[in-house]
Amino acid sequence: MHKTENPASTLLTQLLRARGPGGQEDEVRAICLESLTPLCDEAWVDQAGNVVGLIKGKHSDAEPAGAVKVMAHMDEIAMVVKRVEADGTLRVTALGGANPVNFGVCPVDILGDTRILPGVLSFGSMHATSNTAQGADVLSGDVHWNDVHVITRCTAQALCEYGIRPGSRVVLSRHWREPFQVGDAIAAHFLDDRAPIAAVLHTAQLLASRREALARDVYLVFTTLEEECNAGAMYAASTLPGDTTIAVEVGPVMQEYGTRLAVDPIINTGDQKGYYTRAVVNDLAAAAERCGYSPQYALLVDFASDASAVMSNGTCARAGCLAIPTENTHGYELILDGAVQACAETLAEYLAA
Numbered sequence: 001m002h003k004t005e006n007p008a009s010t011l012l013t014q015l016l017r018a019r020g021p022g023g024q025e026d027e028v029r030a031i032c033l034e035s036l037t038p039l040c041d042e043a044w045v046d047q048a049g050n051v052v053g054l055i056k057g058k059h060s061d062a063e064p065a066g067a068v069k070v071m072a073h074m075d076e077i078a079m080v081v082k083r084v085e086a087d088g089t090l091r092v093t094a095l096g097g098a099n100p101v102n103f104g105v106c107p108v109d110i111l112g113d114t115r116i117l118p119g120v121l122s123f124g125s126m127h128a129t130s131n132t133a134q135g136a137d138v139l140s141g142d143v144h145w146n147d148v149h150v151i152t153r154c155t156a157q158a159l160c161e162y163g164i165r166p167g168s169r170v171v172l173s174r175h176w177r178e179p180f181q182v183g184d185a186i187a188a189h190f191l192d193d194r195a196p197i198a199a200v201l202h203t204a205q206l207l208a209s210r211r212e213a214l215a216r217d218v219y220l221v222f223t224t225l226e227e228e229c230n231a232g233a234m235y236a237a238s239t240l241p242g243d244t245t246i247a248v249e250v251g252p253v254m255q256e257y258g259t260r261l262a263v264d265p266i267i268n269t270g271d272q273k274g275y276y277t278r279a280v281v282n283d284l285a286a287a288a289e290r291c292g293y294s295p296q297y298a299l300l301v302d303f304a305s306d307a308s309a310v311m312s313n314g315t316c317a318r319a320g321c322l323a324i325p326t327e328n329t330h331g332y333e334l335i336l337d338g339a340v341q342a343c344a345e346t347l348a349e350y351l352a353a
Helices: 007-017 026-039 133-140 156-161 191-213 231-239 278-290 306-312 339-352
Strands: 042-045 051-055 068-073 078-084 090-095 106-111 116-122 149-151 169-172 180-182 185-189 218-223 244-252 266-271 296-299 318-326 332-336
Touching (some): 007 026, 026 051, 026 218, 051 191, 078 156, 185 191, 191 244, 191 318, 244 266, 244 306, 244 339, 318 339
Antiparallel strands (some): 051 218, 078 169, 090 149, 106 116, 116 149
């Protein structure tokens, strides 16, 4: 990647390098808390592991229900150890919405209780024939988790001593986490949801100069376990004030949804967990237009967010979803330069309106 002193770019790179599988987002959490604390009136980590920052509105005695919760998730798609074989090989399965093709054959970090161990995610030899069940799947391109293993070059006893066991997280190695500049775009694994995190943090910076216009309290929440079950969001929705939740996400660029790769934010109108509140959708789109962008309305059928999850379970009365247009979601993702800025400007305009 072309090196730059742009603070926003530096922050995004830090976030991309940080490992954050669901339930073990410690490295991402530390960056979020450090970045958020000087921008908010209060900042803390709640009992669910969410990072929460409160920016108080002009009228601190305003009705608590009027507060807005903005959510971006810290976790990434990853793998989890299912079984440790006698020879030290690990059998893994998906953590979040991952398929083997999302990672390919690649270096991984195995997050043990006492040590982080390097490994290689393997589909087996490409010189196998159809006489081998795994070979048949690999050669046909139809690879499943039962075709996958992680090479550790350690004994089962050593792995036990390192605290590597069923339930241990396996993530893409830092070796492959560096962002890559492609013309006017940036590509990397885990722009979902590191780019939205960067956008929310930039929103907090933008609101600093607009505090007089902020009539309601804003809770900025970086959530845990979104890819698995939205547990962090549901805890935050049930414990923090406010009837409105806005998820900040990546949005798939697909002909099916009529979305395009641009800086113009995607305004999600609905997904597999329900339809977003019409008034919130309209307000987000109007905010984008006031910032000079052309909002992209989309009904993202094969999609879900923290906001749709908390609305569907009744812990939130109103919900919306603002998304950064992204190619290759849940893969080697790509967004345009300026898309994080556009998302932040739109969100700040919505919150201060």
